[in-house]
Amino acid sequence: MSLRVGIDIGSTTVKVVVLDEHNKLLFRSYERHYSKTRERACQTLRSISEMLAGQQIRVTITGSAGLGVANAAGIDFVQEVYATAAAVNTYIPDTDAVIELGGEDAKIIFFGGALEERMNGSCAGGTGAFIDQMATLMNVSVQELDALSLKHEKIYPIASRCGVFAKSDIQPILNQGGRKEDVAASIFQAVVDQTVAGLTQGRELKGKIVFLGGPLHFLMGLRERFVDTLKLDADHAIFPKDGDCFAAMGAALCAADYATAPFEDVLKKLEESVETTTAVDTMPPLFNDQEEYDAFCARHNANHPPEVDAKTYTGPAWLGIDAGSTTTKLALITADGGLLYTYYHSNEGNPVAIVLEQLKEIYALCGDRIQIKGAAVTGYGEDLIKNAFSCDLGLVETMAHYKAAAHFRPDVDFIIDIGGQDMKCFKIRNGAVDSIMLNEACSSGCGSFIETFAKALGYTIADFSKLGLFTQKPVNLGSRCTVFMNSSVKQAQKDGASVADISAGLSTSIVKNAIYKVIRAASADDLGEHIVVQGGTFLNDAVLRAFEQELGRNVTRPTIAGLMGAFGAALAARDLHLDHSSLLTADDLAHFTxxxxxxxxxxxxxxxxxxxxxxxxxxxFVSGNRCSRPLGEEPSRQPDLMRYKYAKLRAMQGNGAGDGSRGTMGIPFGLNMYENLPFWFPLLTHLNFQVVLSPESSRKLYLKGQRTIPSDTVCYPAKLLHGHVEALVEAGVDSIFYPCMPYNFDEGKSDNNYNCPVVAYYPELLAANVPDLKKVRYFDPYFGLHRPRDFAKRAEAWFAEQFQIPKRETAAAVKAAYAAYDDYKNDLRAKAQEFIAQARKEERPILIVAGRPYHMDPEINHGINDLITSYGFVLITEDSVAYLEDKAPRHVLNQWTYHARMYNAARYACTQPDMEVIQLVSFGCGIDAITGDEMRSILEDGGKLYTQLKIDDINNLGAVKIRIRSLMAAIQARKQRN
Known part of the structure; x- marks a missing residue:
């Protein structure tokens, strides 16, 4: 048999193997291709020409980027799942499942019977690219990240779905002094969780599991996390010696089915295919010539602070520190905003050390000539830096950025700040931050998006950005996730686009993502007339030009765009008008530890x-706490209807009237049971069931049911239900009652009274996906409580059939249940009025938290209610005031009970001068994409601020704090104006 060659062209690497007739590996290579896929494959084949010259060989290509190369070169292609399966069946034949992680692909293949594969779709979270991104964030190499992880002491919960999510979890831990070793291990644990939860989709991972792909081949810490999580021993966790090249080995095995060809012919085909090009979708150039670019630069460079010579200046100065998510910025200014000293650098995961070093530099510069009269800090690390160095003021970053923008453009009405992985946009109305938009689920519109591609193509970001300024044919790449964009870039390269064309195209993509995905603007007028752009990404002239072209208007970019947070903080320190600062002195810093x-x-x-x-x-200084208990203080006990409701529902467990003679009936405490438990609990106890509620939600409970979740994109409240029903089975209940309910109660405020599809039909999904439910009697009948007479008939028949309960007894229980539900609602409304009266007596602001009933679950809201009341707000919920407004026409189809309550609560808030609204939204809730726009419209038309908090299974509250504090600042500014 002739030699067989397998070429695996993945998203980031090219693997080439040569097998002999006994399937023995004669050659293997694993190289990054930097998007030059064909060139890299040709190079590797040339390097082994001595081995293959003059021979008839069989060649097959596989891999996520291999099909285009195979087609262009006329070489046989095999799908990578079949290639991997061929290698596994040949070399490890008793395998039950394969977990394979690549650069941007993650897949699980189940063996035994029919081959079944699960693969990541629209997101590269939990892949090699994600690990690369996290190593960059921590300023270490991937190998160093791996070594750090092996010395961990604890694991933090970190999202791996996207760089944005992960960074919003990691950065506060680093900024607040967390150990890099613990964060490194937590990053690998996040990859494991993403793979298991996102790809198993309800199928259990068990038996002998083979781990393949570069990340699992090279990273011992990642292996350790997989083995620990899946509880595997050495016989069931297999890491093959050539696991990084397994798909290529499979391709070589599959090549046996194809014809032979002379090695020289194969190499020639590949080399000729490198030059193949097709038409590319292009856009107008960013700049037509140097003259146009020079005029552009002159216009923007005019926006600069006064120039001051720090070596000769004598007098007072003010310091601003921006402890950002990945960088630390400092600005020392004079009274008119002149810059004496600036600093902009990566915080390397240790902002305290950076600020300490910089303060020493500043004191050395100041000597006796310059007196620091005030110091303010903003950004993610605000609390830590303020406490470490005794700064005079900590301010929310939206206010810092607004102060800085207004310094250059007093009439600014829209600010957009794009950083490495953050994007913040805020409207300014009447001199205050009015609404805030932050990217929360995707970093594709941020600076790291371009940086990722620059590195992949072998350039620094500065050089890469300049390449596209004068190209005449920028390639149109659209505006999508990094994973999809990578495919677009590769396709553009195959089609003959130059690196300069791609650079210009990516700059436009960033802008389109910002405008249409984060801001969701219909037109430039939605942003404003006087726009100020900030953040390091806008120092990139290509991005700035693309932004102006897309909007069709000029914007203001200060020359210190990357320092605006620190500059705004310095201005805020100046406006304190202090005689002297409490900032640690030079002597204090000498003894700082x-x-x-x-x-x-x-x-x-x-x-x-x-x-x-x-x-x-x-x-x-203790960080990471959501209340004051760890500090030795009792948390704020401002009136909080969310806490009151939750305690009232949990207290039902011990207050049932039934004698338990008909057995134990488990109810999963989640989703619509937060709405309907006050009905079902009395009904079942009147029928003499002993009702057992599932335990309080927790991360541990979620992990209990994680393996049975069939969809990674469903909302977290739904995912939690799997753990709740598992816990009830473990508790040994006789039956579990969880009815399907397409309709909720009809409150007469909407066009219909549906439950959302997830809430309505999740009981059936649980029945199909949780094997343990077969151990108990599990009831998921269809019921509708919105028509009492019909429900009574249906209930009488159902309970008679299932439990032989006399119809008269069921009828009495139904009547009691409706009365109990009404009592519950009336109690909430009365309690809300009591809280409102108390707030007004104490002159406290009132916040209506509008969401869904299950958002009161502490594991779902992560203590947001405690955070809100800690800022002095009195908290009530939407269902306690919605009844005070009548039905009104809406711009959207208003057919869900929960939505109608939110709309009415927003309308009511607009009539109350001391009320504001925060909307809670579950990440992954498609219906709330509609409610968010409608809520914003109602509130803004009523002169109120719109604040949305998106909550998920990850519990970092950094973005939440920014929004709540910005809301407080806006309320304060409005008070001062009035």
């Missing part, structure tokens, strides 16, 4: 991951 240790708070069900920071002189 900082140590950080991780801890977990066990004082409530949130189990916050704390970082205890210790400074010289016995000073301490």
């Amino acid at each position: 900082h140590k950080a240790r991780p801890a977990t708070c066990g004082l409530c069900t949130n189990h916050c991951s704390l970082t205890v920071n210790s400074f010289d002189g016995g000073r301490r």
